Amino acid sequence: MKNEQIMIANRNGNGKSEDVKKEAGKLLEQFVAKTQEILEDITALEVNTMVVSNITGAKFNAQKSYQEVYTICEAKYFEENNIQPRDSQGNNLHKRYKSLFAQLEREYFSMMQDENPELAKKVNMPLKQEQLIDFISKSDYVYQPLLPKPEEYQALKTILSNYKFVSTLRKISELKAALDAGGVSNPKTDTIYAQTVIQIDGDIITRYHKNLFEVPEDARNVILKAHNEGVITGEQQWRELLNFFINFVRGLAGSK
Amino acid sequence: MFLKLQVPQGDYFTVQIKESQYSFYLNENIVQQIQLAQQTGGTLYIPPQLIIPLIYYACFTYHEVNEHLDDAPADNKYNINQSVSKSNYGRQKIQGIIIIFSILLNCLKLVFNKSFREQTTFQSAFTFNSYYLDNLSSDNINEAEQLILQSNIFLNGDIFHKIQQTFWESNSNISTIISAHYWLSEQILSYFQNNLSLIVGEITALIYAAILALNILPISLLPQNLALLPILIVAMIFLYYINSLIEDILRNIPEKRWSFLQAENLNNVAWLITSLIPTTLTIVMINHQPSIHQGLNSSEEWHRVYILLLLSCLRVVWPQMQKMIQPIFNRLLPLVGKGLMYLVSFL
Numbered sequence: 001m002k003n004e005q006i007m008i009a010n011r012n013g014n015g016k017s018e019d020v021k022k023e024a025g026k027l028l029e030q031f032v033a034k035t036q037e038i039l040e041d042i043t044a045l046e047v048n049t050m051v052v053s054n055i056t057g058a059k060f061n062a063q064k065s066y067q068e069v070y071t072i073c074e075a076k077y078f079e080e081n082n083i084q085p086r087d088s089q090g091n092n093l094h095k096r097y098k099s100l101f102a103q104l105e106r107e108y109f110s111m112m113q114d115e116n117p118e119l120a121k122k123v124n125m126p127l128k129q130e131q132l133i134d135f136i137s138k139s140d141y142v143y144q145p146l147l148p149k150p151e152e153y154q155a156l157k158t159i160l161s162n163y164k165f166v167s168t169l170r171k172i173s174e175l176k177a178a179l180d181a182g183g184v185s186n187p188k189t190d191t192i193y194a195q196t197v198i199q200i201d202g203d204i205i206t207r208y209h210k211n212l213f214e215v216p217e218d219a220r221n222v223i224l225k226a227h228n229e230g231v232i233t234g235e236q237q238w239r240e241l242l243n244f245f246i247n248f249v250r251g252l253a254g255s256k
Numbered sequence: 257m258f259l260k261l262q263v264p265q266g267d268y269f270t271v272q273i274k275e276s277q278y279s280f281y282l283n284e285n286i287v288q289q290i291q292l293a294q295q296t297g298g299t300l301y302i303p304p305q306l307i308i309p310l311i312y313y314a315c316f317t318y319h320e321v322n323e324h325l326d327d328a329p330a331d332n333k334y335n336i337n338q339s340v341s342k343s344n345y346g347r348q349k350i351q352g353i354i355i356i357f358s359i360l361l362n363c364l365k366l367v368f369n370k371s372f373r374e375q376t377t378f379q380s381a382f383t384f385n386s387y388y389l390d391n392l393s394s395d396n397i398n399e400a401e402q403l404i405l406q407s408n409i410f411l412n413g414d415i416f417h418k419i420q421q422t423f424w425e426s427n428s429n430i431s432t433i434i435s436a437h438y439w440l441s442e443q444i445l446s447y448f449q450n451n452l453s454l455i456v457g458e459i460t461a462l463i464y465a466a467i468l469a470l471n472i473l474p475i476s477l478l479p480q481n482l483a484l485l486p487i488l489i490v491a492m493i494f495l496y497y498i499n500s501l502i503e504d505i506l507r508n509i510p511e512k513r514w515s516f517l518q519a520e521n522l523n524n525v526a527w528l529i530t531s532l533i534p535t536t537l538t539i540v541m542i543n544h545q546p547s548i549h550q551g552l553n554s555s556e557e558w559h560r561v562y563i564l565l566l567l568s569c570l571r572v573v574w575p576q577m578q579k580m581i582q583p584i585f586n587r588l589l590p591l592v593g594k595g596l597m598y599l600v601s602f603l
Contacts (some may be wrong), residue, residue, distance in 0.1 A: 028594060044413055045414075049417045050416065050419070051420075052419070053420075057385055167411070226417065226419065230407075237446070
């Protein structure tokens with residue numbers, strides 16, 4: 001097909017039609033690839049039930065969340081925000097914050113590899129991965145992030161236009177909100193009490209927080225009932241919603 | 257957007273919709289009625305004309321990147337604050353027009369404005385909030401509703417259910433409230449699946465209205481004068497709503513009188529009547545003001561009249577069209593998609 005196109009172009013003396021066809025084909029491929037990307041991340045359903053001290057009704061602000069997660073890698077973060085190294089259960093709180101940041105950084109790595117492979121080759125990925133692991137485990141390690149600073153607005157606009165990145169950012173900000181305001185003061189708040197993961201190969205894993213068994217029985221039953229109902233409803237709805245989007249987008253883009 | 261929805265065989269309650277965030281305002285009464293509806297298997301009625309705005313909100317979200325990080329993001333460029341209620345029919349229609357108009361403007365903006373397009377992505381999650389007004393709390397002078405439950409449903413399979421702590425500890429019938437919250441979210445999500453054919457119908461109606469509107473104005477004028485584009489859109493929306501008005505009127509005629517007004521024919525007859533408007537307009541324009549159509553000979557204009565009438569007659573004479581349009585649409589959709597890609601590459 002490419003030879004035919006070149007012949008036609010030469011005959012017309014105009015290579016523009018060939019470029020346009022390539023461009024259109026490329027655009028279509030990009031569109032289908034993007035939708036495939038959206039759908040390929042669905043290998044598992046995870047339902048979390050948590051109790052929080054305060055729920056905000058505000059709309060998710062991507063820029064603000066990005067700034068909050070980015071500042072975790074800065075040296076004085078834990079001092080400035082008064083975060084103790086260990087929470088009331090003795091868990092390493094600093095480590096959990098850092099691993100949230102690491103999640104975002106890793107998401108950025110994979111995004112870079114997909115979208116900008118030349119730039120990705122210039123960066124020594126294995127070295128960065130090792131540095132990231134050191135950052136999480138050691139307390140005074142200074143890490144140079146690949147993620148753009150919150151002040152670099154152009155770069156920020158580019159990464160926030162990536163659907164997968166924003167989705168991950170949103171999930172991380174949810175988990176971070178669960179870590180904040182909890183901690184030492186009140187062990188009952190801002191904890192995920194129950195989590196169920198349903199994987200596509202049929203494995204169902206349910207995890208309960210140990211504090212759940214220390215609350216009064218009535219309250220515990222409330223959580224358990226709410227969680228079970230949530231799993232049933234969630235699984236049904238997730239499956240149907242998925243079918244809806246798949247059929248709609250597949251119809252629009254044509255099957256590949 | 258504020259909505260008043262009715263629990264099956266119950267009272268009305270308010271739902272606020274902001275992009276993909278749905279907020280339910282509940283009280284004890286409503287919760288009990290929802291519990292009853294759950295047991296009897298009732299479903300929540302959401303007006304079908306909302307399907308297009310809701311799909312639009314469900315698909316796109318706008319992330320603004322500002323030099324100065326405000327606490328209140330400026331989403332009023334994007335948000336449509338209209339209250340849609342079942343009560344007043346005429347007002348409902350006008351609000352529907354305004355909503356569709358804003359959505360079309362946003363779509364145009366998406367196509368033509370590059371920075372807007374960069375900052376718009378697919379929506380990543382649905383959020384359902386429940387506010388509860390506790391009638392029994394007498395010590396609370398300010399009876400502001402509290403946000404007690406929030407569910408974030410991500411499209412990649414993560415679901416977070418949050419329960420507010422004081423509510424969890426204090427309230428006795430919390431289980432029913434949580435059930436009500438889940439039921440409402442389920443109803444909203446299944447609204448999209450169940451109305452797929454309606455979506456197809458609405459989109460084809462819009463496209464048909466666009467074709468009719470295009471035939472009013474001489475199309476050769478359009479590339480030179482892009483200012484006609486808003487007029488075109490206005491005409492399109494006008495025709496779309498005239499059609500829906502006519503459909504509603506026809507639907508109210510008792511079946512015994514005109515038996516051919518069955519469900520399939522209804523749509524076609526409505527479009528026939530609607531098509532008479534641009535047809536008469538064109539004929540009037542040809543006869544009285546030939547100067548508008550400079551450079552066009554009159555046979556071209558008559559061709560357009562013939563096409564309009566032919567289209568309308570086809571729709572009436574061919575009653576299977578409504579049933580057949582779905583598989584055809586499914587097959588055409590990839591072609592339309594590819595064609596759009598091709599067109600977009602020209603811009």
